[in-house]
Amino acid sequence: MSYAAAELAARSSYGRLLAYLTAWSRDVTAAEDALGEAFLEAVDTWPRAGVPEKPEAWLLAVARRRLIDVARHAKVEDRASVALRLVMERAEQEASAKTVFPDERLKLLFVCAHPAIDEAARTPLMLQTVLGLDAARIASAFLVAPATMGQRLVRVKAKIRDAGIHFEIPESHELPSRLESVLDAIYAAYGSGWDDVTGADPRRQGLAEEAIWLGRLVTRLLPGEPEAQGLLSLMLHCEARRGARRDAAGAYVPLTRQDVALWSRPMIEEAEALLTVAAEAKQPGRFQLEAAIQSVHARRAVTGSTDWEAIALLYEGLIRLAPTIGAQVGYAAALAEARGAESGLAALGVLAPEVVAGYQPYWALSAHLLNRLGRAGEARQAYVRATGLSEDPAVREFLREGFDTAPESA
Amino acid sequence: MKFTILVYENESDFSARTDGVRKDAYWGAYRAYTQALTEAGIMVGGAGLEPPPHATTIRQRNGKRQVQDGPFAETKEQLGGYYVIDVPNLDKALEWAARCPSAASGAVEVRPNLSM
Numbered sequence: 001m002s003y004a005a006a007e008l009a010a011r012s013s014y015g016r017l018l019a020y021l022t023a024w025s026r027d028v029t030a031a032e033d034a035l036g037e038a039f040l041e042a043v044d045t046w047p048r049a050g051v052p053e054k055p056e057a058w059l060l061a062v063a064r065r066r067l068i069d070v071a072r073h074a075k076v077e078d079r080a081s082v083a084l085r086l087v088m089e090r091a092e093q094e095a096s097a098k099t100v101f102p103d104e105r106l107k108l109l110f111v112c113a114h115p116a117i118d119e120a121a122r123t124p125l126m127l128q129t130v131l132g133l134d135a136a137r138i139a140s141a142f143l144v145a146p147a148t149m150g151q152r153l154v155r156v157k158a159k160i161r162d163a164g165i166h167f168e169i170p171e172s173h174e175l176p177s178r179l180e181s182v183l184d185a186i187y188a189a190y191g192s193g194w195d196d197v198t199g200a201d202p203r204r205q206g207l208a209e210e211a212i213w214l215g216r217l218v219t220r221l222l223p224g225e226p227e228a229q230g231l232l233s234l235m236l237h238c239e240a241r242r243g244a245r246r247d248a249a250g251a252y253v254p255l256t257r258q259d260v261a262l263w264s265r266p267m268i269e270e271a272e273a274l275l276t277v278a279a280e281a282k283q284p285g286r287f288q289l290e291a292a293i294q295s296v297h298a299r300r301a302v303t304g305s306t307d308w309e310a311i312a313l314l315y316e317g318l319i320r321l322a323p324t325i326g327a328q329v330g331y332a333a334a335l336a337e338a339r340g341a342e343s344g345l346a347a348l349g350v351l352a353p354e355v356v357a358g359y360q361p362y363w364a365l366s367a368h369l370l371n372r373l374g375r376a377g378e379a380r381q382a383y384v385r386a387t388g389l390s391e392d393p394a395v396r397e398f399l400r401e402g403f404d405t406a407p408e409s410a
Numbered sequence: 411m412k413f414t415i416l417v418y419e420n421e422s423d424f425s426a427r428t429d430g431v432r433k434d435a436y437w438g439a440y441r442a443y444t445q446a447l448t449e450a451g452i453m454v455g456g457a458g459l460e461p462p463p464h465a466t467t468i469r470q471r472n473g474k475r476q477v478q479d480g481p482f483a484e485t486k487e488q489l490g491g492y493y494v495i496d497v498p499n500l501d502k503a504l505e506w507a508a509r510c511p512s513a514a515s516g517a518v519e520v521r522p523n524l525s526m
Contacts, residue, residue: 143504357450358505387439388446393514400438 014132017059019104022111023167025067028129028157034070038062060101105130106221107167109214113181114165121156122185128153130217131210141189141207179222183231183287186214190235208239219274226278230287233274237294240267252394256337260301268298289318293330308338325351329361336365341372360389364399371402412454412496412523413503419490419516424461439511447495447506456493487516494523 014035021031038059052058111117112126124142127133139149159165170178190211215232222228244262247253275291293314300306315331328351336344348356348366356362367382383403390396426432440458447453465481481488490512497503500520507518 143501143508145500145504148500384442384445385449387442388444388449389509391508391513393439393511396439396442396511397435400435403438 011131011133013056015105015108015130016101016103017056017063018129018132019108020060020101021063021067022129023104023107025071026164026167027161029154029161030067030070031063032129034063034066035059037066056101103221104167105217106169109182109218109221110170110178111160111165111167113178113185114160115178115181116163116165117156117159118152121152122181123188124149124153125156126185126214127189127207127210130214133210176227179225179227180286182218183227186211186218187231187235187287189214190238208235208242211235212239224281226281226283227285227287229274229278230285230289230291233271233278233291234287234294236267236271236274237291237298240264240271240298246394250394252392252398254398255297256306263298263301265301268301271295272298284317286318286322289314289321293318306337308334312338325355325359325362329359329365333365336369336372341369345369345373358389360386363389367399367402411499411503412494412525413500414521414523415456415493415495415503415507415510416489416519416521417491417493417510417512417516418487418519419512420487423490423512423515424488427461436511443509443511444493446509447493450506452495452497452506454494454496456491458491459489461490462488490516 018028018031018035021035022028025031025034041062042055042059046052108129109126112129113122117125124135124138127138128135135150135153136146138153139146142149144152169175189207191208212232212235215228215235218228219225219232240263241255241258243264244258244260245253253259271291272295275288275295278288278291293311296307296310296314312331312334315327315334318327319331329348332344332347335347344365348362348369351362363382363386367379367386370376370379370382380403383399387396387399387403390399423436426436429436444453444456462481463479465479467478467480467482469476469478493510495503495506497506500522503520503522507513507520510518512518
C-alpha cells in the first residue's frame with residue numbers, strides 16, 4: 001500500500017466518524033471540534049493505556065461527551081440536549097456491539113452538494129468533511145488564498161446548521177439531480193483538464209487520488225447508479241495515462257502521441273468494466289459519455305488508431321447534455337481529426353469571444369489548426385496567447401516548439 | 411481592484427535571461443504572459459528589473475546616510491519584476507499570478523494595492 005493509500009484508509013475512518021457525529025448533531029463545526037478533541041485525547045491516552053479494542057467506538061464516546069458538554073454550555077434547550085445524549089448513547093452501543101456503526105457518509109456527501117450550498121464551496125466542503133483534508137491543502141488545489149478558503153468553509157458550515165439542511169438521502173424523484181451535484185463536486189476535485197487537446201490543469205492533479213477514492217465510495221454506497229459508475233470510469237481512464245503524459249526528460253506529451261505501453265492496463269480494464277455495467281442500466285448521462293470518449297481513446301492501445309468520428313459523435317451528445325467550453329473545444333478537436341482542420345476551426349468559430357478569452361485549450365487548439373492550414377500569422381498569435389495562459393512550464397515549452405515550427409510567413 | 415504581482419526569481423532564472431540556450435524560452439514565456447495579460451484587458455503596468463547586482467540600497471539613520479551596493483536583503487530569490495493588474499477579486503489575481511513563468515521556479519507574491 002502506498003503512503004497515499006494508507007493515508008486515505010486513515011481518512012476513511014475520520015470521514016465515517018465525522019459523518020456519524022454530524023448526522024446527529026446537525027452541526028459540522030461542532031462535530032469537527034469534538035472529533036478533533038477525541039483524536040487529541042487518543043494521542044495522549046493510547047500510548048500509555050494501549051489502543052482500545054474498538055478504537056472507533058472509543059473515539060465516538062469521547063466525541064459524544066464533548067458534543068454534549070458544548071451543547072449544555074451553549075444552553076441549548078434541555079430537551080434537545082437530552083435527545084442528543086440518547087441518540088449518541090444508542091450510537092455508542094451500536095458501535096461497540098457490532099464494531100461497525102452506520103455509515104452516514106452518503107448523507108454527508110448529499111449535504112455537501114446541497115443546492116442551498118454555494119457551488120464553489122461544495123468540493124472543498126466534501127474534501128474537508130469526508131476526507132479530513134485541511135483548508136490550506138484544499139486552498140492550494142483550488143488556487144485560493146488559504147485564509148479565504150478557511151472563511152468560506154466556516155460560512156458554509158454555519159449555513160448548514162442555521163438553515164437546518166437535512167441529513168438524508170434524497171427521495172427517488174430528486175435523486176438523479178442531487179446525485180449529479182455530488183458527482184460534479186467529485187469531478188471538480190479530479191480536475192477537468194485531461195480531455196483538453198494540450199491543456200492540463202496542474203493545480204488539481206494533487207487531488208486525483210482523493211477524487212477517485214470519493215468516486216469509489218459513491219459507487220459502493222449507491223450501487224446501481226450508472227452515472228456514478230460513469231464518473232469513476234472516466235477518472236480511471238484519465239488516471240491510467242498519468243505516466244505517459246511526460247516523457248523521460250519531463251516534456252509534455254499530448255494524448256495522441258502518448259506511448260500506449262505506458263498506460264496502466266489494470267486501470268483501463270476496471271474503467272471499461274464499470275462503463276459496461278453502467279450501460280446496462282440504459283440511462284445515458286454526461287459522465288458515461290465522457291467516459292465513453294476516453295474509452296475510444298483507450299482503444300488505440302489495441303487497434304493502433306483512434307476513431308475520431310466516434311469521438312466527435314460522443315462529443316455532440318455531450319454538448320447536448322452539458323454544453324461546457326471543455327466539451328465544445330473537445331468536439332472541435334475531434335472534428336479536425338475526423339474531417340479536417342477547417343471543420344475544427346469552424347466549430348471553434350461559434351464560441352463567444354468572452355467565453356474563450358481566458359481558456360487556454362481553445363487557443364492551443366486554434367494555434368495547432370491554423371498552423372496546419374498554413375495561416376502562420378494567426379497561428380503565431382494563438383500560440384503566444386496559449387503560452388501566456390499556461391500554468392505548466394512543460395506545456396509552455398511544448399507550445400513554444402509548435403510556435404517555432406510554424407512557418408515565418410504565410 | 412488593483413493587485414501587484416511581485417515576481418521573485420532565483421539565480422538560475424536571472425542567468426536564463428542571457429544564457430544562449432535558455433534565453434529564448436525565458437523571454438518567449440514572459441512575452442507570451444505579458445501579451446495574455448494585455449489581451450485580457452487587465453494590465454495596468456509593470457516592469458522587468460535588472461538583476462540584483464545592479465541594485466543600490468539607501469538607508470537614512472540618525473541623520474546619517476548609508477549607501478550600499480546590492481539589494482536590501484540577501485535572499486535566495488530576488489525581485490525580478492512586477493505587474494500591476496486590475497481584476498475583480500483576489501481569486502482572479504491568483505489565477506493570473508499562477509501563470510507567471512517564474513511561479514514554477516521562483517515565487518510570485520500577490521498583494522492588493524492600497525487605494526490612494
